[in-house]
Amino acid sequence: MSINRRQFFKTSLLSFSSMSLAGLVGCQTQSKNREILVGITSRPRMLDPRKATDALSSRVNRLLYRQLIDFNEKFEAIPDLATWQQLSDTRYVFTINEQSVFHSGEPLTSADVVATYNSILDPKLGSAHRGSLKGIKTVKALNDSQVEFVLDKADALFVGRLVIGILPKSLIEKQHPFHEKPVGSGPCEFVSLSEQKLVIQRQSDQINLVFIPVKDATVRVLKLKKGELDIIQNDLSPELVQYCQKQPELKVSWSSGTNFGYIGFNFEDSLLAQPALREAIAHGIDRQSIIDAMFSGHARIAGGLLVPEHWCGVTDMPGYEFNPKKAKALLKSLDFTKLPPGLVTYNEQNEPIIELSYKTSNDPTRIRLATIYQSQLKKVGIHLNVQSYDWGTFYSDIKKGRFQLYSLAWVGVKSPDIFQYVFDSSAIPPSGANRGRYRDQVADKLIRLAGNTQDLSKQAELYKDLQRHLQATLAAMPLWYEDQYAVSRKEVTGYKLYADGRLDGLLDCVKNSY
Template sequence: MFIMFTFYGCAKLSKTPKNTLVVPIEAMPTTLDPRFATDAYSQWLTSLIFDSLVRVNKNLEPEGEAASSIQMLDEKTYLFSLHPDLVFHNGKRVTAEDVVWSYSNYVDPQVASPFAAAFKKIRTINALDKDTIKITLDQPFAPFLVDLSLLKILPKEAGSPPNPSFSKAPIGTGPFKTVLLSQSSAELERVDKSGDRIERVNFILVQDANTRFLKLKQREVDLLQNTLDLHLIPEVKKDDNLVFVSEPGITYQYLIFNFRDPILKNIKVRHAIAHAINREMIIRFLLSNAATEATSLLSPQNKYFRSGLRHYSYDLVKAKKLLDEAGLKDPDGDGPLPRFKLEYKTSNSNDATDLAQAIRDQLHSVGIEINVRTYEWGTFYQDLKTGNFQIASGRLVGITDPDIYFDIFSSSRFAPEGRNRGYYSNKELDDLLERGRVTTLFEKRRPIYDKVQEIVANEVPYLSLWYLNNVAAYRKGISGYEMYPNGSYRFLINIHK
């Protein structure tokens, strides 16, 4: 690695254009049509091109975006006023009717947007005048405003059924518009070019982490955000031409247990596994300290986060004792025979494979034999969605509202239709989750999710591992960079070069 860096350091340096920020990404967005933007890069880029009535801010709370004001008339009725100067990129003024049409389009069966289910609670949506929208729900629904952030304001050119060309040349209302989308790059141009902010952003596909870093050193790209190989952090810090930033994020790493497995449904086994994993060591050596241990799906940045939840310290003696109590005694003491065997499924990415091997080695210390099975992402995700695993690893990105607990742990949400992929069931938890959805006042809602987090931490349907930091490296001379907890690219709105 040192020789490679030295060679490139002697080469002639190229330089990115003055008014363009070049950002390498691991994968291209699959679409720029927000109705179908389910992957992370599609969501991040469409959020620059389109506005919603509401967005989630840095404090993980909903606030107006296209809406200049939001009024909650009662627990089921909301009134939104549009910014009067809001226009589409083609120059057409945005009206309340455009918002109503956008909603109708998202839920149109001919469109078949995967986000349609997020708006099922809406009973009526009406344009009261050119700037005012009234939305009535069929019942109180606390996550409504967060869910509404998924509804981007569309022009009728989006089509129903969808206009195929719209995904590559979308017309939005956001701060950037599309110049080019190809298999290897996506170029966006700022709509308002006043001031000295960058005028264009060019996202280029660079799949290899070492190549991304070398391009940054060579000034072929300007900024890496959450695409830096964590083992290269020391190299970044040594380079006087680079700025390094690491801040707590909300990406949650976990292990999921399948409760239909006769061994894993035993709570003492799950507790034993929790005590047998040395999170601190993995964070230090695999993640270069760019993570913090987790006890909840919600990060400490979330106002619903409960501190003081049960923490499973690294304790091999306790882990072995729990396995003995579960009736899974070691058959030959310190000999080679395991207490039992489990299959661990994960994706074949380098970081996922490294984590699986570390956990395999640690569980071996208490007599659990782990067979690691790695798959390309699509195959692994299909097994995860259908509950076809014993143990699997995963990440949850962008958690904002505690209603995520309903999606993942309610017994009404079993896989494959729902996201309760481990088939966990708890009647007390189900009742709390239903109450949490319809309780809109924070003061009454928070105690509900305090208890929810306590139950999940104690019963371990997911074993909380850590929250990944957001990590960025960029060239000196760039100013205005601001990191968002969810890793979004909204910092591009105010960045200078």
């Protein structure tokens, strides 16, 4: 059969276009699967590990840089880049045991470790980590693979402080802007950074991890549904998580967490300084019912600031059970004689009704929790006046002691010397984070004894005794340890969650084609 030239070209063009379109779709699908889009609340603030203090930056920096040590599931220090020997109370030698290469192509040696830590110790850098490392007297390279740290005094927790990512000495000396163009030796290499996204590439398979800031939680979920994001970790309201669980294209994964939620008391307040009122509040809030209703059971009641699995954690911490009858009886035992008029009234049964203010941020979930506390405590005779503020105003008030009650959470705590920072009488802001102005001689003594004890097993027992004392005196009211969770599209597989919220699961997950 004959075919004219015009028909031949038309037929060929259609055939070529079909093949090209199929190839283009295949390339686009393949290209799309070469990147994993991660929704985050805001852009990482600091990609120089010497200066990073916020949780997101620290978690991203773990992917870009290697550090001397890491932590196991009990939060004990374990080797990462290096093993170590403690030669005396004040002398440690670290040995780099594997060949690690910076993304610039330079090998990582002891000189880079020395340069990194010396730069942190230099006041001109302004590193926030200098305080925890100020006990270092000297740090020097013994050879290409060994580094010696000499301390000015013994510190049993010293090894656990060496979690700063190592930077190349050559670039430190050139004052390279690591915060804009990170150069590390971690499993991921920096690609680009803009207001719209941060792109880093996995070295194992050249897949890009694209971090996209989306401030509004609802918008993040909608982008996840549309395929404009692949995964979100935490930072959603309970209602949004429940919504995601019902969406056929999404899945929610859970893991136990270490974030410690608590209610803080102002010990300079004449009412809250009385143990009976703090105990009444503890017995008047039904924590388990709140966990069940607000978090769908995805949290566990807390005892101490450290989870029970921590090497200093308390597994048998005595608690404050929900007991409204006991709470009412405790209120009757309070001393009201020194209070201004109007703070306490009485109902028809001659039971006291106490007015207290409770400050929180304007986050919708935190406001909902506050109204639940308000409802539960009203039944025992405590009327909470809930005041919500933008984060800056709220946090400023808390640091300045302008509150009676407030609620916050400690995130990613690993070292037990957090107790000195939070509960020591010398750590009242701005000298620390003792925001409740808690002053207790027994607590101070235990904190100092633990800090000066060099035997880690004995130190653990002292910190356990301290936590039991903090619980007995209700230095703060423990609420719960919230679970970690990730919401992802169904095609994302292999993502692992960690109790401390790290993002290391991004190193192994894959996005499959459908």
